[in-house]
Amino acid sequence: MGVRLNSQDDLYDAVSEMLYVALLHYPVYNKNGDVVTTAIANMDIHDIARTVKTYEADGFYIVNPIEEQRSLAQEIISHWREGYGAGYNAFRRAAFESIKLEESLRAIIDDIIARTRRKPKTIVTGANFTGNVLTFAELKDFLKNGDGTYLLIFGTGFGISDELINASDFKLEPIKGASGYNHLSVRSAVAIILDRIMSV
Amino acid sequence: MGVRLNSQDDLYDAVSEMLYVALLHYPVYNKNGDVVTTAIANMDIHDIARTVKTYEADGFYIVNPIEEQRSLAQEIISHWREGYGAGYNAFRRAAFESIKLEESLRAIIDDIIARTRRKPKTIVTGANFTGNVLTFAELKDFLKNGDGTYLLIFGTGFGISDELINASDFKLEPIKGASGYNHLSVRSAVAIILDRIMSV
Numbered sequence: 001m002g003v004r005l006n007s008q009d010d011l012y013d014a015v016s017e018m019l020y021v022a023l024l025h026y027p028v029y030n031k032n033g034d035v036v037t038t039a040i041a042n043m044d045i046h047d048i049a050r051t052v053k054t055y056e057a058d059g060f061y062i063v064n065p066i067e068e069q070r071s072l073a074q075e076i077i078s079h080w081r082e083g084y085g086a087g088y089n090a091f092r093r094a095a096f097e098s099i100k101l102e103e104s105l106r107a108i109i110d111d112i113i114a115r116t117r118r119k120p121k122t123i124v125t126g127a128n129f130t131g132n133v134l135t136f137a138e139l140k141d142f143l144k145n146g147d148g149t150y151l152l153i154f155g156t157g158f159g160i161s162d163e164l165i166n167a168s169d170f171k172l173e174p175i176k177g178a179s180g181y182n183h184l185s186v187r188s189a190v191a192i193i194l195d196r197i198m199s200v
Numbered sequence: 201m202g203v204r205l206n207s208q209d210d211l212y213d214a215v216s217e218m219l220y221v222a223l224l225h226y227p228v229y230n231k232n233g234d235v236v237t238t239a240i241a242n243m244d245i246h247d248i249a250r251t252v253k254t255y256e257a258d259g260f261y262i263v264n265p266i267e268e269q270r271s272l273a274q275e276i277i278s279h280w281r282e283g284y285g286a287g288y289n290a291f292r293r294a295a296f297e298s299i300k301l302e303e304s305l306r307a308i309i310d311d312i313i314a315r316t317r318r319k320p321k322t323i324v325t326g327a328n329f330t331g332n333v334l335t336f337a338e339l340k341d342f343l344k345n346g347d348g349t350y351l352l353i354f355g356t357g358f359g360i361s362d363e364l365i366n367a368s369d370f371k372l373e374p375i376k377g378a379s380g381y382n383h384l385s386v387r388s389a390v391a392i393i394l395d396r397i398m399s400v
Contacts, residue, residue, distance in 0.1 A: 054377030
C-alpha cells in the first residue's frame with residue numbers, strides 16, 4: 001500500500017523470486033541408458049521440501065507426466081498440508097507449502113512466467129558434467145545479486161537425458177567429495193547444492 | 201613392507217583414520233520428549249553410506265540396541281554388499297562396505313579404539329545447540345591437520361538425549377539455512393555437514 005509503483009514491471013521486480021527447484025521423473029535414463037519415466041518416491045518429496053524450505057528457495061516442482069503418479073503424490077502432499085499430518089507436524093506442513101506437481105518442464109516454466117513474468121534460466125545438474133559448467137560460486141553470486149530467475153533441475157533414475165541437458169541454459173558444476181566416488185542420492189545432492197549456493 | 205616402523209604406535213599413526221559417522225537410534229527423543237529407541241530406516245542406510253563414501257569418512261556406524269533391528273538392517277546391508285544387489289550395483293556395494301552395526305555408542309568407541317588404538321573424541325549434532333559449539337571451520341581444520349580421531353554422532357527421531365549431549369566432548373554448530381526454519385532430514389544434515397567439513 002505504501003509503495004508507489006510506476007508500472008506492473010516494478011511490481012514484479014520488487015518480488016524476490018529467484019530460485020526454483022525441480023525434481024524430474026521424465027526424461028531420465030534407467031540403468032541401461034533408456035529414457036524412462038521413474039516413480040515419485042515419498043522420501044524425495046519430504047527431504048527435498050524440507051531442504052527447499054530451509055534455504056528459502058522459491059518453490060519445489062515435481063515433474064511426472066503420468067497422471068496417476070501425480071495423483072498419488074498429491075494425496076501425500078495434501079495429507080501433510082491440510083490433512084491429519086498438518087496438525088501432527090507443523091514443520092512438515094510449512095515445508096510442503098512450496099510443492100507443485102507438473103506434467104512437464106514446459107509446464108513449470110509457464111508457471112514461473114505466470115508467477116514472476118520472467119522466463120527462468122534452466123540449470124541442469126549431474127554427477128559427470130565436464131567442460132563448460134556454471135560453478136557454484138558463479139551461481140551463488142547470480143542469486144546474491146538478484147541477477148535473473150533460475151530453475152535448478154535434478155534428475156532421478158540414472159540422470160537427466162542428454163537431449164534435455166543440451167537444451168538447458170547451464171550445466172552446474174558436479175559435486176566432488178574427497179574421493180573419486182560421486183554416487184550421492186538425489187536427496188543428498190539437493191541438500192549439498194542448496195547449501196553451497198544459498199547458505200548465508 | 202618398505203616402511204620401517206619404530207613401534208606399534210607408529211603403525212597406527214601412519215593410518216589415516218580420522219572421522220567416523222554414527223547414526224543413533226537410542227537414546228533419542230520422540231515427539232513428546234520421551235527417550236525412545238527408533239527403528240532403522242532403509243533410506244538412512246543407503247543415503248548416509250553413499251555420503252560417507254563420497255567424502256571418504258572412515259566408517260559409518262549404525263547404533264540400535266534392539267537385536268531384531270540390527271538383524272533386519274544386516275540383511276539389507278548383506279544384500280547390497282554380498283547378495284544380488286552387489287552384482288546389480290557396484291557403486292552401492294562400495295558404499296555399503298564401510299557400514300557396521302553396533303548395540304551402543306560404547307561398543308562403537310571400543311571398536312574404533314581396536315581399529316586405531318585411539319579413543320575418538322565424540323561430537324554430537326543437533327538443530328538447536330547454542331553457546332559453546334565447535335564450528336564447522338574448526339572441525340575442518342582439525343581433520344585437515346590430522347589432529348585427533350573424531351566420532352560424529354547424528355540422532356534420529358527428535359534428536360539425541362540431553363544426557364548423551366552433555367557427556368560428549370563437543371557439540372557441533374547447527375546448520376543454518378537462509379531462513380529460521382531448520383528441520384532438515386538426518387540424511388540431508390549428514391550430507392551438508394560432511395560437505396562443509398570434508399570437501400576439498
